[in-house]
Amino acid sequence: DNNHSDSVEIYQLQTYTRTVDVSTSPAIIRYSNVSLSATPLVADKDIAGYNPLHTTFYLRKDIAPAIRDFGPDKAFAVTVNKEIIYVGEFRPAYLSSVVYGIASINPSFAQDRQLKIDYIRIDNRPDAAALDKRNDKRLLDALLKRGRLR
Numbered sequence: 001d002n003n004h005s006d007s008v009e010i011y012q013l014q015t016y017t018r019t020v021d022v023s024t025s026p027a028i029i030r031y032s033n034v035s036l037s038a039t040p041l042v043a044d045k046d047i048a049g050y051n052p053l054h055t056t057f058y059l060r061k062d063i064a065p066a067i068r069d070f071g072p073d074k075a076f077a078v079t080v081n082k083e084i085i086y087v088g089e090f091r092p093a094y095l096s097s098v099v100y101g102i103a104s105i106n107p108s109f110a111q112d113r114q115l116k117i118d119y120i121r122i123d124n125r126p127d128a129a130a131l132d133k134r135n136d137k138r139l140l141d142a143l144l145k146r147g148r149l150r
Contacts, residue, residue, distance in 0.1 A: 006142035028101030086133035
């Protein structure tokens with residue numbers, strides 16, 4: 001598969017600025033000044049499929065060992081052709097705090113070569129819902145073109 005258009009990859013963020021926007025209630029996490037690591041955490045060839053209903057990537061390799069110890073100091077980006085569609089952070093189960101306005105991955109849930117992307121919705125907050133880009137059209141179009149939507 002040498003077709004690199006519509007390439008979907010997940011990168012660890014190399015650098016970023018994380019801010020808490022307290023002008024909203026609840027406060028929303030925002031990322032800026034983002035740069036991607038040199039190599040993807042999940043390469044395009046590693047993605048077998050994606051289920052938009054469950055916002056879960058099905059992988060051809062087990063990345064659980066690679067991310068098992070990732071804490072909230074680590075963040076990621078889902079990209080199409082290296083363009084960032086959305087960013088998120090790793091939120092292990094032991095964290096009791098909840099983050100709004102940002103996607104998250106619980107490293108301990110990355111099993112059976114499935115990677116679920118979570119996003120906590122806030123009732124009656126359309127602005128926060130608009131920040132949920134897990135099923136962004138650009139992402140779904142790229143996956144659809146390559147026959148990877150489930």
